[in-house]
Amino acid sequence: MLEAAQPSMAASNGTLQVLLVEDSPLLATRLAEMIRLLPEVSLLDTVQTEREALEGIAARTPDVVVLDLKLRSGTGFGVLRSLAGAAHRPQVIVLTNHGLPEYRREAEHLGAEAFLDKSRDYFRLPSLLRALSQRRAAPSRPPAA
Numbered sequence: 001m002l003e004a005a006q007p008s009m010a011a012s013n014g015t016l017q018v019l020l021v022e023d024s025p026l027l028a029t030r031l032a033e034m035i036r037l038l039p040e041v042s043l044l045d046t047v048q049t050e051r052e053a054l055e056g057i058a059a060r061t062p063d064v065v066v067l068d069l070k071l072r073s074g075t076g077f078g079v080l081r082s083l084a085g086a087a088h089r090p091q092v093i094v095l096t097n098h099g100l101p102e103y104r105r106e107a108e109h110l111g112a113e114a115f116l117d118k119s120r121d122y123f124r125l126p127s128l129l130r131a132l133s134q135r136r137a138a139p140s141r142p143p144a145a
């Protein structure tokens with residue numbers, strides 16, 4: 001694990017809690033810096049493998065997982081498959097260099113809420129996290145009768 005934020009602070013201030021799953025140390029550092037600039041988002045941790053991702057999701061119960069498909073060990077697809085039967089199912093944003101249409105279809109089929117290509121969509125991540133935070137913070141309305 002590369003980074004850890006204060007979990008008690010994230011849980012107590014109502015921010016969107018994010019787990020970052022990225023095996024490139026340089027990109028993980030840049031993404032972590034980008035996420036930390038968002039006041040409505042708390043970075044819980046940064047991990048590099050499928051196993052660390054699943055353990056982090058189970059232990060930290062993030063609201064959102066930013067997930068690379070190619071990991072140091074295992075794959076993002078393995079994480080998505082495992083989440084299908086998990087007790088806690090966070091929203092998943094896939095952020096990958098492998099933006100092939102068939103990968104997008106598979107990730108969406110496995111439940112990814114968003115699919116971003118690192119080479120084209122990298123800078124969309126902050127606005128997407130802000131939108132998820134705002135949607136989470138909005139008061140839920142009862143269904144219309």
